[in-house]
Amino acid sequence: MFGHSEMLIVVLLVLVLVFAGVHIAVALGITAAFGIWLMMGDLDVVRTFVSNTAYEALRDYVFAVIPLFMLMGDLLAKCGAARDIYALGHRFSKWLPAQLAAATIVSNALFGFVTGVSIAAAATFSRIAYPEMKRYGYRRDFALGCVAGSACLGMLIPPSVLMIVWAVLTEVSIGKLFLAGVIPGFLAAFGMIVYVVVAATLNPALSGGAPESRASRTVPRAPDLTVGPATDTGDPPTGLPSEAPLGPLLRSTGLVVALVIGVLAAIWLGLCTPTEGAGVGAVGALVLALIKGITPREIRDVVIDVGRTSGPLLLLLFCAQLYSRVLSMTGFTEVAKAFLLATGLGAWGILAVMVGIWFVLGTLIDSISIILLTVPIFAPIAAHLGFDPLAFAIIGILAIETGLLTPPFGLLVFTVKAAAPDKSVELAEIFRGAIPYWLVLLAVVIGIAVFPGLATWLPSL
Amino acid sequence: QETFRLRIASGHPPVQTYVNLITTFFVPEVTKRVAERTKHKVQFVEGYGGSMVKVADTLEGVQSGIIDIGGYCFCFEPSNLPLHAFQVMLPFGTMSPTASVKLAREVYDQVPYLSKVLEDKYKQKLLGLIADNGYNLGTTFPWKTVADLKGQKIAGAGLNLKWLEYAGATPVQSSLPEAYTSMQTGVYNGWIMFPSGWLQFKLYEIGKHYAETGFGAITWHGLTMNTASFAKLPKEVQDIIVEVGREYETKTGSVNEENYPKQLEELRKLGVDVRKVPDEVRAEWAKSLADWPRQKAKELDAQGLPATQVLELTLAAAEKHGHKWPVRYVVK
Amino acid sequence: MSDRLTTPVVHLLLAVAALIIFALGFLVVADVIGRGVFNSPVKGTPELVSMSIVIICFLLAPYAVQSGGMLKADVLVGAFGGRGRAFSELASGVLGALFFGLIVWGGTEPALRAFMAGEYEGEGALRVPAWPARLVVVAGAALVVLIYLARAVRALRVLLGRATPPDVVA
Ligand code: NA
Ligand code: NA
Numbered sequence: 002m003f004g005h006s007e008m009l010i011v012v013l014l015v016l017v018l019v020f021a022g023v024h025i026a027v028a029l030g031i032t033a034a035f036g037i038w039l040m041m042g043d044l045d046v047v048r049t050f051v052s053n054t055a056y057e058a059l060r061d062y063v064f065a066v067i068p069l070f071m072l073m074g075d076l077l078a079k080c081g082a083a084r085d086i087y088a089l090g091h092r093f094s095k096w097l098p099a100q101l102a103a104a105t106i107v108s109n110a111l112f113g114f115v116t117g118v119s120i121a122a123a124a125t126f127s128r129i130a131y132p133e134m135k136r137y138g139y140r141r142d143f144a145l146g147c148v149a150g151s152a153c154l155g156m157l158i159p160p161s162v163l164m165i166v167w168a169v170l171t172e173v174s175i176g177k178l179f180l181a182g183v184i185p186g187f188l189a190a191f192g193m194i195v196y197v198v199v200a201a202t203l204n205p206a207l208s209g210g211a212p213e214s215r216a217s218r219t220v221p222r223a224p225d226l227t228v229g230p231a232t233d234t235g236d237p238p239t240g241l242p243s244e245a246p247l248g249p250l251l252r253s254t255g256l257v258v259a260l261v262i263g264v265l266a267a268i269w270l271g272l273c274t275p276t277e278g279a280g281v282g283a284v285g286a287l288v289l290a291l292i293k294g295i296t297p298r299e300i301r302d303v304v305i306d307v308g309r310t311s312g313p314l315l316l317l318l319f320c321a322q323l324y325s326r327v328l329s330m331t332g333f334t335e336v337a338k339a340f341l342l343a344t345g346l347g348a349w350g351i352l353a354v355m356v357g358i359w360f361v362l363g364t365l366i367d368s369i370s371i372i373l374l375t376v377p378i379f380a381p382i383a384a385h386l387g388f389d390p391l392a393f394a395i396i397g398i399l400a401i402e403t404g405l406l407t408p409p410f411g412l413l414v415f416t417v418k419a420a421a422p423d424k425s426v427e428l429a430e431i432f433r434g435a436i437p438y439w440l441v442l443l444a445v446v447i448g449i450a451v452f453p454g455l456a457t458w459l460p461s462l
Numbered sequence: 463q464e465t466f467r468l469r470i471a472s473g474h475p476p477v478q479t480y481v482n483l484i485t486t487f488f489v490p491e492v493t494k495r496v497a498e499r500t501k502h503k504v505q506f507v508e509g510y511g512g513s514m515v516k517v518a519d520t521l522e523g524v525q526s527g528i529i530d531i532g533g534y535c536f537c538f539e540p541s542n543l544p545l546h547a548f549q550v551m552l553p554f555g556t557m558s559p560t561a562s563v564k565l566a567r568e569v570y571d572q573v574p575y576l577s578k579v580l581e582d583k584y585k586q587k588l589l590g591l592i593a594d595n596g597y598n599l600g601t602t603f604p605w606k607t608v609a610d611l612k613g614q615k616i617a618g619a620g621l622n623l624k625w626l627e628y629a630g631a632t633p634v635q636s637s638l639p640e641a642y643t644s645m646q647t648g649v650y651n652g653w654i655m656f657p658s659g660w661l662q663f664k665l666y667e668i669g670k671h672y673a674e675t676g677f678g679a680i681t682w683h684g685l686t687m688n689t690a691s692f693a694k695l696p697k698e699v700q701d702i703i704v705e706v707g708r709e710y711e712t713k714t715g716s717v718n719e720e721n722y723p724k725q726l727e728e729l730r731k732l733g734v735d736v737r738k739v740p741d742e743v744r745a746e747w748a749k750s751l752a753d754w755p756r757q758k759a760k761e762l763d764a765q766g767l768p769a770t771q772v773l774e775l776t777l778a779a780a781e782k783h784g785h786k787w788p789v790r791y792v793v794k
Numbered sequence: 795m796s797d798r799l800t801t802p803v804v805h806l807l808l809a810v811a812a813l814i815i816f817a818l819g820f821l822v823v824a825d826v827i828g829r830g831v832f833n834s835p836v837k838g839t840p841e842l843v844s845m846s847i848v849i850i851c852f853l854l855a856p857y858a859v860q861s862g863g864m865l866k867a868d869v870l871v872g873a874f875g876g877r878g879r880a881f882s883e884l885a886s887g888v889l890g891a892l893f894f895g896l897i898v899w900g901g902t903e904p905a906l907r908a909f910m911a912g913e914y915e916g917e918g919a920l921r922v923p924a925w926p927a928r929l930v931v932v933a934g935a936a937l938v939v940l941i942y943l944a945r946a947v948r949a950l951r952v953l954l955g956r957a958t959p960p961d962v963v964a
Pocket of ligand 1 (some may be wrong): 112155156158
């Protein structure tokens with residue numbers, strides 16, 4: 002039938018273009034335009050619709066959250082928040098086996114409250130935590146896998162760009178979705194810590210311990226280190242004193258975490274809208290950064306950088322809205338729903354299919370593009386099947402996040418490779434080291450599917 | 463024997479009465495009657511809640527033909543259709559949705575401009591006018607006298623914000639889908655809103671006070687169809703669409719009228735303090751706005767619109783339907 | 795070639811957009827403080843903020859494209875090496891120019907009309923003129939068309955062997 006050919010073309014063309022390496026925003030936009038032309042056969046309609054959507058699609062108060070939360074995170078990161086948090090995590094996890102790896106995970110969980118994008122965390126901790134682990138003789142794939150794997154927490158713990166985009170597309174409350182991510186985020190962090198502790202206990206060589214002498218960890222071993230003697234007073238590559246005075250450290254980290262938690266709490270308690278929270282957070286972060294002595298030049302760099310990163314994102318959002326409108330005009334969403342329901346797979350089977358599709362796409366495309374491509378189709382089906390929209394969103398975000406760690410396109414792995422000071426590191430090593438983290442995320446996905454309360458309980462309070 | 467696919471959309475979600483009537487009445491009725499009475503078929507592709515068009519670009523969507531039929535509020539078209547908000551310019555009009563939509567239809571019939579501008583300039587045929595149930599004032603805080611409203615932030619959707627001026631309230635422009643969070647977060651503490659909106663968007667959870675101020679039931683939504691899409695259809699299908707469109711129009715009045723007392727009762731059951739505002743207060747309020755209709759008419763007349771004529775016809779038509787204005791506005 | 799002309803403009807637009815983002819933060823805070831402390835919000839903040847986002851997006855678009863910041867999935871094409879990448883660059887360039895060309899073509903007249911007729915969004919004291927956003931959409935898109943065309947030409951030269959494939963296609 003005529004109608005069905007339109008929708009097939011609209012779905013297939015975008016996939017062909019995306020996999021041919023065409024800029025994803027362009028692939029979405031031009032396919033949408035072509036779809037309208039197929040339906041209407043009139044170029045005037047196409048140009049009117051496209052240009053009108055360009056003006057209307059983003060003209061919404063809520064989209065301001067994206068650059069403003071980015072501004073907050075970048076300002077805080079610029080004034081050393083990550084380093085302080087890491088030093089603190091370092092202090093408090095002394096008693097654990099694989100202490101530095103555990104500290105990296107804890108710091109990533111905390112830093113997750115600061116940053117809305119995982120890449121920032123991956124880049125930062127590659128420069129702070131990796132040299133430290135290397136100094137203490139951690140096996141390279143174990144250390145790098147830890148940095149890449151725990152960076153996922155940045156997108157899982159609010160604020161998160163993925164959650165914002167998801168919420169905008171499905172019209173669930175941003176505040177509630179943020180809350181829904183907290184327990185799964187901590188659960189994932191906990192699972193990761195369990196992994197490093199167990200792995201290091203079973204095989205002390207992973208974390209730099211010789212099989213028998215790993216009890217005396219106060220004397221660090223640094224067999225392959227050529228940069229000066231191995232003492233526990235300081236570290237030239239990171240400048241991170243392992244015995245930094247606790248007071249100032251607590252104070253500065255405390256301020257950062259208080260600001261971010263305060264902003265998030267204000268959103269959750271309904272004291273302000275997400276946009277307002279993000280605005281207050283950005284200005285608050287600026288004040289903190291000024292106290293910590295940020296220079297005007299650095300402020301300028303941060304602000305320009307936020308512009309750099311939000312541009313492609315906003316364009317993508319506009320093109321995705323255009324595409325999803327056209328997709329619903331072709332009636333594809335209804336047909337896909339009917340088709341999936343008719344397969345007789347049942348709710349769980351269909352969920353498994355969706356998660357499978359996310360895994361596959363995740364190996365090839367970036368997270369946000371995947372959300373934009375799939376959520377307009379999947380979310381109504383999931384709602385129809387009776388899945389809670391918040392739990393479904395967290396399942397989706399987790400499933401898509403796993404793609405950040407899998408070859409061939411593992412954004413976090415690439416970031417770690419690019420940011421790690423050690424240039425002899427190989428991609429394959431990092432991919433290998435990240436496999437357990439991938440499994441932890443998968444376990445949390447299954448956990449939420451079975452117990453949706455993990456995601457829905459906090460927002461329901 | 464031909465199948466016609468028609469895309470029908472609204473920026474509002476199906477919980478809203480008029481969208482609900484599109485999907486439960488207009489769509490199935492047209493589909494059924496065309497199948498029964500003609501040798502053709504009509505198949506609708508529906509998109510509500512902004513999945514095809516947003517509230518503010520539905521007019522453009524129908525105009526370009528990207529959707530064939532669209533339902534939208536003229537409140538989001540202050541530049542394109544300023545006069546179509548004419549009932550808002552006469553506050554404290556009839557609270558009966560049935561009467562509101564009937565008198566609006568009479569005015570449309572007597573002033574060809576109102577439908578002609580849609581057809582000539584915006585390439586769409588008006589299939590049916592849409593009434594809401596009567597506008598009142600819901601708030602998060604209790605208030606007894608109008609003085610209590612001074613300085614409070616209260617939301618409306620467009621021109622009806624003017625009604626708040628007398629009370630000295632701070633007007634905030636908003637739209638229903640964002641109402642819940644905005645009120646919860648204190649962006650504003652009240653809404654000029656009909657009972658169905660208060661119920662359907664769960665505003666009663668935050669706004670425990672609902673005062674029947676009786677601003678009036680306003681007919682300022684419309685269901686329109688792209689003229690080219692319409693022209694492409696066979697005559698007998700066109701006739702059915704027009705026929706069902708008119709029935710839909712009447713239904714928006716009667717269903718809202720029927721729901722009004724039920725919905726107030728339900729609000730009460732949900733713990734909302736629903737109370738009537740005394741007639742004297744209403745009269746005072748109306749008196750404060752007595753000059754506004756004339757100003758508004760002048761302003762729009764200057765743009766070449768038949769505003770004075772429309773407002774006078776509306777005043778008279780309301781009286782014909784038995785409405786007594788708290789203040790007899792003078793437009794000329 | 796055309797890069798020499800466009801680059802300064804592109805960077806200027808990036809700076810302006812970044813400045814608007816920065817200013818938005820302060821506007822929102824002023825609104826929150828005004829509302830919370832003085833019970834008088836900054837009128838029209840939501841309208842201004844939503845308008846700004848459109849403006850920001852299209853001010854940033856030229857930089858996003860020129861700097862190679864647009865997200866893409868080039869794993870499959872990457873398997874074909876430099877020529878594969880050049881091919882996808884060519885496709886992106888041509889289709890991108892077409893798509894943003896549609897925005898320019900369709901948006902120019904409404905932008906002019908908005909300016910002439912004084913079209914606005916919002917109501918009462920909160921009216922925000924529509925023409926600045928409409929104008930920026932058209933101008934930003936026009937610049938993107940130029941940049942995409944230049945990239946397409948460059949990619950074509952690589953494909954035809956007239957230029958070496960650059961290491962960073964950026
Ligand atoms: Na985060
Ligand atoms: Na991947």
